[in-house]
Amino acid sequence: MTDRRRQPAPGEHAERARPARRGPGELEAEVLNLLWASGGARTATWTQQQLGDDLAYSTVVTIMSRLYEKGLLTRVRQGRSYAYRPVADEAGLAARRMRQVLDREHDRAAVLASFVSDLSDEDERTLRAVLRRQAAGEPGG
Known part of the structure; x- marks a missing residue:
């Protein structure tokens, strides 16, 4: 018995399943832009929700931690996580x-x-x- 379901064209499924990859530094720039526009200290959860494109929470935490380590963000404890704020406009x-x-x-x-x-x-x-x-x-x- 043969399977008569339509088979996706080469590359068709992969394009639909995965959003386009960002270039180097693009996600960091998006996070900084969000934080500048927000005017306050924001958590990784808030940032993940604002980015709205199915990024893993751990990815957002990693980006925000890297920005902190580079001296571009400050952070304060907020519950069990941190809230981040840009050090400059x-x-x-x-x-x-x-x-x-x-x-x-x-x-x-x-x-x-x-x-x-x-x-x-x-x-x-x-x-x-x-x-x-x-x-x-x-x-x-």
Whole structure:
């Protein structure tokens, strides 16, 4: 007796069963974006529910723990788990990354000079205005 049920085409079942894989760092970025938007400390359970695409709880805990270990999140005990909060907003995180790159270089002046020479006219004007405000002791860097 032969089985007359339709057989899936090669690759058809696998595509339907599994969501597309994220690229490196994409899940970390999604978690950070969620936490920035939430405005408060959030648990892995809350984060898992918000991501809403069948991620395992352990995956979310792992991502949040890694972000904590990288110094991007703080955490406080909440019952038997932790609630996490970003240490900086998006601009602060970008500035932190820029400082980390600069800190790895031996010739900081050359790196900064190269960076500034590649700025657009608008970005250069913005940088000059920021530096003037800081020199004058004004807030808002």
